[in-house]
Amino acid sequence: MRARLERLGFIPPLVVVFTLLLLPVVIVVVTSLTTQQSPAIPYDGLTLEWYVELTQDRQIVSAIQTSVVVGVFASVLAGIMGTVTAFGLVRSEIRFKESLATVMLLPIMISPVIIGIAILRFGSSIGVPTGYPMIILAHSVLTFPFVFLIVRARLLTFDARLEDASRTLGANGLETAFNVTLPIVAPSIVAGMLLAFVISFGEFTATQFLTGVGTDTVPIYIYTQIQTGLSPVISALATALVALMIVTSYLGDRIT
Amino acid sequence: MRTVKISDSFLPSSVRKRVTPRTLVGIGVLWLTLCFIVPIVFLLYESLNFGEGHLLANYEQALAWTYINVLGRTFVYALVTTILTLILGYLTAYYIAFKSSRPMVLLALVLLPLWVAIIIRFFGVRLFFLQSGPVQQLFGTDFGILFSRNGVVLGLISALLPFAVLPMYNSLRAIDDDLINASRTLGAGQFQTLRSVILPLSFSGIVAATLFVFILAAGSYLAPSIMGGPANNMMANIIADTQSYSIPLASAMAVVFTGLLLILVGLFNHFANVSEVLGDL
Structure with missing residues (x-):
């Protein structure tokens, strides 16, 4: 009896928490089906016309293309750099190892507004053009710590004796790396890169300073539309994005 | 899985010896330095003034009353958000x-x-309170949430709750059940157990x-620019x-703001290792 009463006491805060967490996403999905001209709850019938409009809007299609290109390049770059750094830091005996690991996490701690402006200013002073090059660089910096953390966590629990065994059995260093080490660590590298892709796909704050002509990403497009006027197309676009990201996260889960 | 065979002579030994951890x-350090640390x-x-006047003239301006005001507002909003998110997240x-x-x-x-x-x-939080949204349709008012301080804080709590729940859940799960049972057996009530066993042991998560x-x-x-009005701008917006x-001027403000935040992170580092803590994510 007391235990049940105790559990009842948790219900109000839990309702608040899960409402705050999930309702914003749910309402975006629901309003994408409205028959009205603004994103409202569809009381009187459902329609998929906003999804049709989505595929016909050239600006949206171009924004999706940009976001995919940026996401792929940024996650590959972050994947390589995050993995290389994690390997190096875990396997080497250097001084200030812990402090160096903290420095690697600075891109999470400094506001993306400041990172965006910094990369814009320095990049343009050395001649890096805005648009793809700058956005990809910025996104790889912003997502690098996540790959680093995920791969490092895997390496810290790695049984180094497996590599010793491989070497003892006659494989050389490269063979050991490809046949033993990589297959064990690969799932965490892929998981890190998928996370990097998802973060890149949703990044707005730093990106707003770095876009060039014709390289607006999806979040930039959504932000402009939110500020100017609201059409249910935005809800449809956001819903499509939510679906894409959840599929990606599911894939990541399956791999690891 | 197929085994890859690579002969010893694939890479010259001079290269192999040089590629160490x-x-x-x-x-990694070179790349991060070039793409991140050097730009910062x-x-x-750029925040320094090499023209006429004082070298730190921009800082004088950045520390003018209006900006200190925004800085204060930023920390108050962040503090209120943190307290509310921690309470909800811990429960x-x-x-x-x-x-x-x-x-x-x-x-x-x-x-x-x-x-x-x-x-x-x-966007979802905003839709909820817009004129076409369910709250105004049902109650005829947005309860003063849209384009206000409350809206910004509400948006932030909604966005940041997972970052509070996850590390605290991890640290609570790591508590040995035997310790909780021992506390009970030794006569401590529910509340006493929470206060003297569970809370201290989940401190790292908190x-x-x-x-x-x-x-x-x-x-x-984004929180101030989507959920707030002009009077609710935080440092990032300014x-x-x-x-x-x-x-x-923007550079000087960025330096002041980042400096203050990093000092705070440093203080935290004193209590708990930041890189270990972030590894929890």
């Missing part, structure tokens, strides 16, 4: 860790929003959650606005 660290330092350089983490019959489902629901772009989640939520809230650009007419 140290080299790998070097590559460049901002520091949730506690419930999932000890009381729930389906902990994995609840945890998945907490983590799900992390996969949804933050701009979409703010520290991690505080750090995450505070840093992310303080640096947020820096972004200033950037469009005065780079040196």
Whole structure:
């Protein structure tokens, strides 16, 4: 009896928490089906016309293309750099190892507004053009710590004796790396890169300073539309994005 | 799986000897320095005044009353958000860790929003309170949430809750059940057990959650610009606005703001190792 009463006491805060967490996403999905001209709850019938409009809007299609290109390049770059750094830091005996690991996490701690402006200013002073090059660089910096953390966590629990065994059995260093080490660590590298892709796909704050002509990403497009006027197309676009990201996260889960 | 065979002569031994873990660290550090640290330092350089007047003239301006005001507002919003998010998050983490019959489902629901772009989640919160949204349709008012301080804080709590629940849940799960049982057996009540066993043992999770939520809230650009009005702008918004007419002033503000935040992170580092704490994520 007391235990049940105790559990009842948790219900109000839990309702608040899960409402705050999930309702914003749910309402975006629901309003994408409205028959009205603004994103409202569809009381009187459902329609998929906003999804049709989505595929016909050239600006949206171009924004999706940009976001995919940026996401792929940024996650590959972050994947390589995050993995290389994690390997190096875990396997080497250097001084200030812990402090160096903290420095690697600075891109999470400094506001993306400041990172965006910094990369814009320095990049343009050395001649890096805005648009793809700058956005990809910025996104790889912003997502690098996540790959680093995920791969490092895997390496810290790695049984180094497996590599010793491989070497003892006659494989050389490269063979050991490809046949033993990589297959064990690969799932965490892929998981890190998928996370990097998802973060890149949703990044707005730093990106707003770095876009060039014709390289607006999806979040930039959504932000402009939110500020100017609201059409249910935005809800449809956001819903499509939510679906894409959840599929990606599911894939990541399956791999690891 | 197929075994890859590579002959010893594939890479010349001079290359093989040179690629050590140290080299790998070097590559990573070089890349991060070039793409991140140098640009940030460049901002520091741009904040200095080499023209007429004082070298630190831009800082005088950046520390003028209006900006100190925004800085204060930023920290107050971040603090309020952190306190509320921690309370709600701790209750949730506690419930999932000890009381729930389906902990994995609840945890998945907490983590799900992390996969949804933050701009979409703010958009959802705003839709909820807009004229066409359910709150105004039902009650005829948005309860003063849209374009106000309350809206900004509400948006931030909604966006940052997963970052609070996750580390606190991890630290609660790590508590040995035997310790809790021992406390009970020795006659401690529910509350006493919570206060003298569970709370101290989940301290690292609480520290991690505080750090995450505070840093992310303080640096947020989207929450004020989507949920707030002009009077609710935080540092990120002011820096972004200033950037469009005065780079040196914006740089000086960025340096002041980042400096203060890093000092806070440093203080945290004193209590808990930040890189270990962030590894919890």
